Amino acid sequence: MTYLLICLLGLIFITFLCFCLYIKYIHLKYDHIPGPPRDSFVFGHLTTIQREMSNDRIVHDKFLECAVKKKHYPISPFKPNGHFSLSPQEVLMSPKYPKAPLVYKRLFNLFGQRFLGSGLVTAQNHDEWYKQRRIMDPAFSSLYLRGQMGAFNERAEKLMDKLADMADTNTAANMQHMFDCVTLDVITKVAFGVELDLLKESDSPFPNAIVMCLKGVIHYLRDFTFQLYPKNKKFINEVKKSCQLLRSTGRQWINERKMAVQNGEDVPKDILTQILKTAGKEENIANDDEELMLDNFVTFFIAGQESTANQLAFAVMELGRLPDILTKQEVDDVIGMKQEISFDDLGKMTYLSQVLKETLRLYPTAPGTSRFIPNNIVINGIPIPAGVSFVFNSYVCGRLDKFFEDPLKFDPERFHPDAAKPYYCYYPFSLGPRSCLGQSFAQVSRLLLLDFCLQYILFFNS
Numbered sequence: 001m002t003y004l005l006i007c008l009l010g011l012i013f014i015t016f017l018c019f020c021l022y023i024k025y026i027h028l029k030y031d032h033i034p035g036p037p038r039d040s041f042v043f044g045h046l047t048t049i050q051r052e053m054s055n056d057r058i059v060h061d062k063f064l065e066c067a068v069k070k071k072h073y074p075i076s077p078f079k080p081n082g083h084f085s086l087s088p089q090e091v092l093m094s095p096k097y098p099k100a101p102l103v104y105k106r107l108f109n110l111f112g113q114r115f116l117g118s119g120l121v122t123a124q125n126h127d128e129w130y131k132q133r134r135i136m137d138p139a140f141s142s143l144y145l146r147g148q149m150g151a152f153n154e155r156a157e158k159l160m161d162k163l164a165d166m167a168d169t170n171t172a173a174n175m176q177h178m179f180d181c182v183t184l185d186v187i188t189k190v191a192f193g194v195e196l197d198l199l200k201e202s203d204s205p206f207p208n209a210i211v212m213c214l215k216g217v218i219h220y221l222r223d224f225t226f227q228l229y230p231k232n233k234k235f236i237n238e239v240k241k242s243c244q245l246l247r248s249t250g251r252q253w254i255n256e257r258k259m260a261v262q263n264g265e266d267v268p269k270d271i272l273t274q275i276l277k278t279a280g281k282e283e284n285i286a287n288d289d290e291e292l293m294l295d296n297f298v299t300f301f302i303a304g305q306e307s308t309a310n311q312l313a314f315a316v317m318e319l320g321r322l323p324d325i326l327t328k329q330e331v332d333d334v335i336g337m338k339q340e341i342s343f344d345d346l347g348k349m350t351y352l353s354q355v356l357k358e359t360l361r362l363y364p365t366a367p368g369t370s371r372f373i374p375n376n377i378v379i380n381g382i383p384i385p386a387g388v389s390f391v392f393n394s395y396v397c398g399r400l401d402k403f404f405e406d407p408l409k410f411d412p413e414r415f416h417p418d419a420a421k422p423y424y425c426y427y428p429f430s431l432g433p434r435s436c437l438g439q440s441f442a443q444v445s446r447l448l449l450l451d452f453c454l455q456y457i458l459f460f461n462s
């Protein structure tokens with residue numbers, strides 16, 4: 001018995017020693033890359049990230065602080081599991097660097113519940129991703145979006161009606177919540193032909209489910225010890241339930257649409273119909289590949305709703321701080337007394353587009369992306385070993401005075417059509433082949449909703 005115990009202890013000791021040697025090997029591999037001192041031998045900079053999060057601070061401000069003060073840019077400082085960020089052109093523009101498994105493979109599940117699976121954002125394999133992107137592309141073309149202007153306008157009108165009702169009764173409007181509801185209404189209507197009317201139905205579990213999933217993603221990705229603490233169990237269960245709600249709703253809507261198509265019913269020509277039709281034509285995608293369809297269903301909600309809603313909320317916040325921007329005549333000049341805004345009207349809203357671009361510079365609502373580097377490369381004379389993941393942080397880039405003068409000032413003139421274009425330092429929709437598929441979709445809903453809001457504010461200011 002004693003002999004067995006000694007053997008067991010010896011085995012534990014040797015395993016521990018091997019583990020420490022492995023960690024030391026990892027340190028030696030990366031230590032020549034400049035960065036702040038490590039918090040812990042085993043966990044690297046994880047403690048700093050946990051500290052920032054538990055104090056409700058923005059973790060990206062910590063990265064920014066290091067990039068500014070410690071001059072570690074372009075290879076910036078944090079190495080939780082060997083992460084670095086750098087200037088993006090060479091990596092993001094090339095299809096030979098896949099999305100980093102450390103982030104995207106992990107998001108297949110969320111705390112054990114299938115989440116984004118192998119959908120568009122998370123697909124690792126280039127061919128698998130490309131096949132999906134080809135299928136989805138037409139559903140996001142400007143031709144298609146033009147045809148949906150009625151639905152976009154209708155949703156914006158509903159927001160205005162709601163705001164007018166609240167103004168009549170002197171009720172304060174939580175614009176963040178309003179935008180959450182209306183962007184979700186837009187996506188469900190334009191993409192899936194479903195009317196939710198969340199501005200009226202305030203007890204719908206949908207908006208909360210998305211928020212819960214996104215909160216879950218942050219903890220799940222940034223802190224791999226999160227699941228180990230019993231105090232987090234309740235939160236994790238809630239996240240899993242939210243995830244299930246999104247997927248079960250997706251299953252129901254997809255099946256209903258499939259049935260309608262099979263029965264020859266007159267279905268709306270929306271994104272869901274096109275996805276189903278095109279998927280049917282593809283030889284390699286089985287018609288009943290429901291799980292992948294659900295992955296993309298969840299992906300569109302997660303990628304498209306909160307990013308747009310938050311941006312609108314930030315834009316309104318900045319416009320409220322800078323009332324002189326509101327006096328710009330553009331909205332009146334282009335729209336005048338028109339009841340409905342057309343696709344072509346949106347193209348004329350140059351200044352409003354500048355406002356939106358500047359909002360995303362200061363508040364990028366999807367603040368980065370990451371890529372896996374399979375080969376050894378050299379950046380600014382520093383050799384980077386193969387097998388690491390790079391994080392490209394658009395929050396940090398947008399706030400560095402190296403790229404933008406007086407970076408904390410909100411100034412839409414930076415994006416004036418005659419101003420110099422930012423060179424690979426402004427990428428709120430990412431860059432290259434994996435850039436945002438919903439960019440035009442987002443542009444239509446953002447411009448239209450903000451435009452309606454401005455008309456409303458201008459009306460009340462006059």
Ligand code: HEM
Pocket residue numbers: 120121122133187299300303304305307308311360364365366367368369370427428429430433434435436437438439441442
């Ligand atoms: C202001 C609004 C938006 C912002 C700032 C934004 C930003 C981004 C960013 C940064 C990425 C790259 C993500 C990564 O590499 O991890 C991305 C990808 C994506 N976005 Fe958006 N997005 C917005 C709105 C939308 C909307 C409205 C939709 C759809 C309805 C959408 C659908 C997608 C999809 C499907 C991808 C994955 C593209 C691919 O890998 O092929 N996004 N978005």
